[in-house]
Amino acid sequence: MNCRNCKKPLTHSFVDLGLAPHSNAYLTHGDLRKPERYYPLKVCVCEHCWLVQTSEYSRSEDLFTADYAYFSSTSKTWVEHTAEYYRHVKHLMNLDSDSFVVEIGCNDGCLLKHFFQDNIPCLGIEPTLSTARAAEGLGLSVLQEFFSEKLGSTLEHTHGLADLIIANNVFAHVPDITDFTRGLKAALKPSGMVTLEFPHLMRLISEKQFDTVYHEHFSYLSLNVVNNIFSDSGLRIWNVEELFTHGGSLRIYASHIENNDSVLGSVSNLINKEHAFGLQDLNTYFKFQHDVEQIKDRFVGFLTSLKNDGKSVAAYGAAAKGNTLLNYAGITADLLPYVCDASSSKQGKYLPGSHIPILNPSVLSERLPDYIIILPWNIAAEIREQNQELSLSGTKFVTVLPELLIS
Template structure:
C-alpha cells in the first residue's frame, strides 16, 4: 500500500490488530444469524510524510451506511463540548446574521443547532439519512453528501462559500484526505476559517490508545502532518488548541495560505512537543505492538479470574473503541454477557464481532453487578456520575486502557 497523502510505499507498521468487522456494523435480530465480514486491521506509518494510517480494505460507502448508528446527541459531555465550541467561535470570528457556517459530517445537528439558535445561517453536510433527518427536525438545512473537492466546488459555484467550515471529528475518518482538504479550500471564503478536531497522534502513542483504531478511522494525525497536507492544498494552520476529548485531541484553525492572520505561538509549541516525542522517527513506533498485547492480556486475565470467582460483570458504552478492544482480545458474551448503552438506536442490537447484546442502562437497576467495564474510557467520568446508584450496590467501575484500573 502507498501513503494516502504522498504516495510513498509503506513499510513501517505501528500495529497489527488481527481482523475485525467494521466497528459500527451493529447486528440486529436478523443479521445476527448471518456471517460478518472480518477485515484485517493494521496501521502503517509513512516514513516520508509521517502520516499514520489504517491499511485500505473497504470502501467508505460500506462503512457509513444509512443506518449508521452513531448519534452525537446521546453524550452529554459531547453536547457541552459542541456548545462551548459554538459560543467561542461565534465570538472569536464575530459571526453574525450575515455570516455563513458549513459543518461537514454534521451528524444529527448536535453542533449546528447552536448556530440556529444564535440566528447564524448554516448548512450541514451529512451522508447518513437518519442523522440528516434528525438534524432537519431541528431546523437545520441539510445536504446528503460525502464531502470532497467536488462537493466543495459545487457549493462554491452555488454561492455557498463559508466564513466558517467546521469539520470537527471528521478529518481522521476521511479516506482521501487530500481530496477532502481541497474541498475545504474550495468552500472557504477568502477570509474564511476552517476548524478541525482530531485525536492527537501524540496521545495515541504516549498512552497506547490502540482501541481508538478501527477501519473507519483512516488517519492518526499530528499537527506537523496536518500542516503538510494543508500546504499542498493551499491552506495553512494559524492556531491550535489542546482538548481533553477522545483522550487528547487537537483543534486546528486554518485559513488560506495567503490570509494575513499571524500564526499563534501555540503552533510552534505543539510542534515542539511532537518533535520531542520523536513522532518523525521510526523508534517510537516499534514498541507499540508489544504494549497492546500487555493491555489485552491484563484485561483477559481479569475477566477470567472474576468469572472463576463467580463475579457478575457487564460492559458500558457500545462505542467503536470498545469493539476494537473486545475483538482484539477475543471477548465474547460468556465473559461479558451484555453491554449497556443510552442510545435507543443501539439497544436490542449486538456488538459486531463479539456479538454481545446491547441493552438499556435501565437493566442496571434490576441486575446487581460486581464490575462494570467502561469501554469509552474518554467519557468514564460522565458514566460514573450517571450511575452513582451502582456504587451503593458495591459495583466497581473498571477501565482497560491505557491500563486496567478500578475507578
C-alpha cells in the same frame, strides 16, 4: 500499498489488530445466524511524510451507512463541548445573520443547531441518512453527501462561500485527506476560517489508546502532518489548541495561505513537542504493538478470573472503541454477558464480532453486577456520575486503558 498522502511505498507497521468486522456494524437478532465480514485492522506509518494510516481500507459507503448508529447528542460531554465551541467561535468571528457557516459531518445537528437557533445561516453536510434525518428534524439544511474537492467547488455556486467551515472528528474519517483539504480551500471565503478537531496521535501513543483504531478511522494525525497537508493545499494553520475530548484532541484554526495571517507560537511549540516525543522516529511506532498485547493479556486474565470467582460483570457503552478492544481480545458473551448503552438505536442489537447483546442501562439497577467495564473510557467520568447509585450498592467500575483500573 502507497501512502495516501505522499504516495510513496508504505512499509512499516504501527499496530496490527488482526481481523475485525466494521465496528459500527451492529447486528439484529436475525443477523446473528448470517456470516459476518471481517477486514484487516492494521495501521502503518509512512517514513517519508509520517502520516499514520490504515493499510487497507473499505469504501466509505460501506462504513458510513444509512443506519449509522453514532449520534453525537447521546454524549453529555460532547453536547457541552459543542455549546462551548459555539460561544467561542461566534464571539471570535462576530458571526451574525450575514455570515455563512458550513459544518462537515454535522451528524445529528448537535453543534450546528446553535447557529441555526441564533439565525446564523448555516448548512450541514452529512453522508449518513440516520443522523442527517435527525438534523433535518431540527430544521437544519443538510446535504446528504461525502465532502470532497468536487463538492467544495460546487458549494460556491449552490450556497456561496463560507465564512466558517467546521469539521469535528471528520478529518481522520476521510480516505483521501488531500482531496478533502482542497475542498476546504475551495469552499472558503477569502477572509474565512476553518476549524478542525481530531484526536491527537501523540496522545494515542502515550496513553496506549489502541482501541481508537477502527475501520472508520483512516488516519491518525499529528499537527506536523496536518500542517504539511494544509500548506500543500494552500491553507495555513495559525493556531492550535489541545482539548480533552476523545482522549486528547487538537483543534486547529486555518485560513487561506494568501492572507499571510501571523502564526501563533502555539503551532511551532506543539510541532516541536511532537518532534521531541519521537513522532518522526520509527522506533516510537515500533514499540506500540508490545504495549497493546500486554493490555489485551491483562484484560482477558481479569475477565477470566472474575468468571472463575463467580463474580457478575457487565460492560457499559456500546461504542466503536469497545468493539476494537473486545474483538482484538477475542471476548464474547461467555466472559462479558451484556453491554448497556443509553442510545435507543443500539438497544436490542448485538455488538459486531463479539455478538454481546446491548441492553437498556435500566437493567443495571436490577442486576447489580459486581463489576462494570466502561468501554468508552473518554466519558468514564460521565458514566460513573450517572451510575452513582450502583457504586453505593457495591458495584466497581473498571477501565482497561492505558492500564486496568478498578474504582
